[in-house]
Amino acid sequence: xxxxxxxxxxxxxxxxxxxxxxxxxxxxxxxxxxxxxxxxxxxxxxxxxxxxxxxxxxxxxxxxxxxxxxxxxxxxxxxxxxxxxxxxxxxxxxxxxxxxxxxxxxxxxxxxxxxxxxxxxxxxxxxxxxxxxxxxxxxxxxxxxxxxxxxxxxxxxxxxxxxxxxxxxxxxxxxxxxxxxxxxxxxxxxxxxxxxxxxxxxxxxxxxxxxxxxxxxxxxxxxxxxxxxxxxxxxxxxxxxxxxxxxxxxxxxxxxxxxxxxxxxxxxxxxxxxxxxxxxxxxxxxxxxxxxxxxxxxxxxxxxxxxxxxxxxxxxxxxxxxxxxxxxxxxxxxxxxxxxxxxxxxxxxxxxxxxxxxxxxxxxxxxxxxxxxxxxxxxxxxxxxxxxxxxx
Numbered sequence: 465x466x467x468x469x470x471x472x473x474x475x476x477x478x479x480x481x482x483x484x485x486x487x488x489x490x491x492x493x494x495x496x497x498x499x500x501x502x503x504x505x506x507x508x509x510x511x512x513x514x515x516x517x518x519x520x521x522x523x524x525x526x527x528x529x530x531x532x533x534x535x536x537x538x539x540x541x542x543x544x545x546x547x548x549x550x551x552x553x554x555x556x557x558x559x560x561x562x563x564x565x566x567x568x569x570x571x572x573x574x575x576x577x578x579x580x581x582x583x584x585x586x587x588x589x590x591x592x593x594x595x596x597x598x599x600x601x602x603x604x605x606x607x608x609x610x611x612x613x614x615x616x617x618x619x620x621x622x623x624x625x626x627x628x629x630x631x632x633x634x635x636x637x638x639x640x641x642x643x644x645x646x647x648x649x650x651x652x653x654x655x656x657x658x659x660x661x662x663x664x665x666x667x668x669x670x671x672x673x674x675x676x677x678x679x680x681x682x683x684x685x686x687x688x689x690x691x692x693x694x695x696x697x698x699x700x701x702x703x704x705x706x707x708x709x710x711x712x713x714x715x716x717x718x719x720x721x722x723x724x725x726x727x728x729x730x731x732x733x734x735x736x737x738x739x740x741x742x743x744x745x746x747x748x749x750x751x752x753x754x755x756x757x758x759x760x761x762x763x764x765x766x767x768x769x770x771x772x773x774x775x776x777x778x779x780x781x782x783x784x785x786x787x788x789x790x791x792x793x794x795x796x797x798x799x800x801x802x803x804x805x806x807x808x809x810x811x812x813x814x815x816x817x818x819x820x821x822x823x824x825x826x827x828x829x830x831x832x833x834x835x836x837x838x839x840x841x842x843x844x845x846x847x848x849x850x851x852x853x854x855x856x
Contacts, residue, residue, distance in 0.1 A: 546842070547759070549754055549840050553833070553836045557751045557837065561746070564742075565741070565742065565745035565746070567741050571741065572683050576681070576734060580801055583673055583803050585733055587803065589726065591808055592727055593727045595809070595812050596727065600723070604724040606622055623725075626691075627693075630694040631693070635650070643757050649758055650700065652750065656746050657692075657693040657742070657743055661686040661689055663684060665681075683739075685725050685730075685738075687725050688721055688722045688725060691722075692721075692739065692740055692826070695718055700751070708771055708773070708774040708831065710831075711775070712774065715826075718826075722740065723819055733819070736819055737819070744829065748829060754837040767841065771835045774831065778831070779829060779832065780828075785821025789814040789817045792810050792814040793810075793814050796810040
């Protein structure tokens with residue numbers, strides 16, 4: 465071994481940048497020298513912007529819709545789940561939505577097209593108010609005021625006023641969160657729910673038994689549909705942290721309005737059950753078309769323990785409550801066939817349990833599938849989209 469230090473040679477010789485290049489003699493310039501190297505260029509005075517890079521070229525303003533479309537296409541290439549839910553989630557929404565709609569017309573058939581169903585509705589609507597516990601009457605009393613007692617120039621009652629305020633709150637939340645696609649979804653959903661109220665004029669009600677109430681069809685209930693629709697719009701509008709709370713509120717409000725129209729003698733139990741199931745079915749079908757701004761922002765999508773717990777409890781409790789109400793009705797069916805007085809108490813109990821069960825099931829499914837379509841978990845959905853370059 466030797467103690468000599470290895471010599472590292474720079475393949476490019478140093479150049480004196482202050483020295484002017486030699487003047488080339490006419491006719492003596494070679495082709496290689498015709499193109500001077502970058503290191504041999506004449507020195508130019510240093511500008512202030514050279515230390516920080518050249519000033520950016522002025523950006524050409526583009527339409528907001530074009531920027532949004534470019535962003536959407538870019539995210540779709542990186543991860544399709546940032547702009548649309550999983551196909552399995554959409555299929556679940558459609559399947560459960562159609563099941564709820566089928567259950568709505570099944571409830572109408574049992575309550576309207578059978579003697580036992582008409583007898584059940586008649587027993588409940590004629591004696592429900594006088595056999596309610598005091599605390600339930602206290603909850604329903606504010607909504608038992610009809611249109612004629614408010615003295616307003618239009619037909620408004622507390623149910624309509626509160627429902628409109630809840631729906632307006634949901635619209636404001638969507639605008640503040642810039643959920644433009646969700647606003648369109650909600651508008652179509654509300655229009656379909658409103659159109660479903662005209663089924664009252666289309667569906668028949670055959671004359672099967674003698675009743676004290678009119679034999680005209682009263683299903684579905686317009687007030688119950690309005691209340692459930694407004695509550696559903698608020699549920700889908702709020703961010704993840706508020707979904708569980710709004711699901712509980714939506715179910716409670718729908719229960720109160722549903723029982724109030726029965727207690728007021730305006731609608732039969734079948735009408736209320738059909739109304740809640742129609743709203744739930746249409747809402748789930750509408751959720752199948754969720755995309756882009758109807759979803760949670762990428763980077764803020766996480767699993768929600770509150771949604772999981774509340775949704776599971778509501779769906780389970782709703783199924784058990786509906787099953788128990790059906791069991792009670794089955795037990796009193798012999799008395800319903802002859803309108804026996806002893807069957808009345810069971811009928812009242814089944815209405816209270818059944819309305820609670822249907823509302824819990826509808827909004828339990830709604831909160832679960834809303835979160836499933838709004839926040840599909842992926843790597844990009846958890847960390848968010850790549851940051852956009854700063855705008856000057």
